[in-house]
Amino acid sequence: MNDIPTSILFGILIALLGFSAFFSGSETALMTLNRYRLQHLVKQGHRSAKKAQRLLKRPDRLLGLILLGNNFVNILASSLATILGMRLMGDEGIAIAAGALTLVVLIFSEVAPKTLAALKPEVLAFPAAWIYSPLLKIFYPIVWFVNLIANGLLRIFGVKANEHNTATLNKDELKSIVAETDSIMPEKYKNILLGIIDLESATVEDIMTPRNEITGIDIESSLEDIIQQLKSSQHTRIPVYKVSIDRVIGFLHLRTILIQLFDNDNFSKQDITDNLIPPFFIPETTPLHKQIQNFKFDQARIGLVVDEYGDVQGLVSMDDLLQGIVGEITTEEADVKKYEDGSYIVDGSVTVRELNRITHWNLPTKGPKTINGLIIEFMETIPQPNTSLILHGHPLEIISSDKRAITRIKFLPPKAEK
Known part of the structure; x- marks a missing residue:
């Protein structure tokens, strides 16, 4: 050397x-x-x-x-x-x-x-x-x-190096990856993927139209009121019941009955009952992916959601299921609006799952299904307007409420939390 x-x-x-x-x-x-x-x-x-x-x-x-x-x-x-x-x-x-x-x-x-x-x-x-x-x-x-x-x-230490360690992703990790694809994937496609990933864990209860918002026809009403309701209805299929939605007797296809209404001078309640489609009942815990298969197998497009006692809790259509996957189908203003400062104005009826999808938050979905229900459960009362609180790490302010529910909430931007 x-x-x-x-x-x-x-x-x-x-x-x-x-x-x-x-x-x-x-x-x-x-x-x-x-x-x-x-x-x-x-x-x-x-x-x-x-x-x-x-x-x-x-x-x-x-x-x-x-x-x-x-x-x-x-x-x-x-x-x-x-x-x-x-x-x-x-x-x-x-x-x-x-x-x-x-x-x-x-x-x-x-x-x-x-x-x-x-x-x-x-x-x-x-x-x-x-x-x-x-x-x-x-x-x-x-x-x-x-x-x-x-x-x-x-x-x-219990480690075997010769075992193949194949990397796998769980659902939450996959959702995080999809949520971070802002630069390579449009927002609408990203939301569709998130909806598909969430499909297995979501149930019809998460996306159903609640009982108090179901628009139906009481066959016990006067014929004039029924006809007026048929002419002004915005829905294609309408549940028909006696006095209470729990006593539903079938679904009415609006297009079929309107043809008979205008072509038949002697139109009566019997024409309605003769054109009813048998009611389709769905347990509230049915997963969305399973219900899509059920609709396809039974050739149905709408059903009533019932609880364990058989009481009607809501209504679900095939359109609702698709909307649960891809988000809002219509071009109407969404019930969740984001502002430049990072705040959100949210309708109280918006589901927790839908808000999570839009904001990429992680609010709990195991309990109440709507933001209104989540806040009420958290506070154990219906808060008055201008009430401020931090809900699972997210600061918010109640904009409006009534005796029964919270109707409008403002989620403050992260910087507003002191």
Whole structure:
């Protein structure tokens, strides 16, 4: 070693620092590769992606190879730095060389390459995969021996390194990914995907028209009132009942009955009952995806939601189910309005699930289904207008309410919370 010129030793030291940077950067790059993008590239036949995926199937072996090489070049670089320090400055140069090498390795062989790898993992990972694949075969005996000891230590803690750790996403993680796709996906498509992801956990109770908002025909009313109601109805299918919606006798298709109404001078209640479609009842806990199948199987498009006692709680149509997935179908003003300062004006009848979808919040959906119900449950009373509170981390102000419900709420922007 004493016969080697100092300039050559400097050249070797620089080369070793370059190798150290390669090992450090490629380690970070391979470990931070997006597994789902990697899988997509593999399906497209990307050769470098295939090699990287093959290496990542056994991360213990890959890490063993990388750390074997990285530690070797770092230790060798430390030895060369010590020799160079002694040649240039004597015994005092040992400490100076150690300090200088530590700083150089930290900046040029660790922080810089790892930062680059974290920001652009594919730039380093794919070329490195071509290098590590043959190196792993060459140094496999050494890597195997190192892994044997390391994996033995891990087994003491109940970790088995030879098990394939396939990354999976749960529903909440997938929703978070979709919610953060603002730059690559329009808002309306993002909301549709969120609705589909939420489909299994949502029930008809979450999207039904509540009992007090059901528009139906009481067959016991006068014929004149019924005819007037038929002419002014905005719904295609209308429930027909006797006195109470709990005594429903069927559904009436508006288009069919209007034809008879205008063509028949002797139109009577009997014409209505003769054209009734048998009522379709839906348990309130039926999942949305299951109800879509039920409507298709029974060739129905509308049904009444009942509780465990058989009492009618609401009404659900196929349009409601589709709206529960894709959001508002009509072009009318939504019941949730966002303002430039980040605040929201929300109608009290808006469902918690719909508000979560629009705002990307995480208000609880297990209890009350509407914002009105959630606030009342939280306060255990119907608050007066101008009442302020923090609901599950979100500051809000009651704009208007009556004796029975909260009708308008203003959710304040995050900065308003002190």
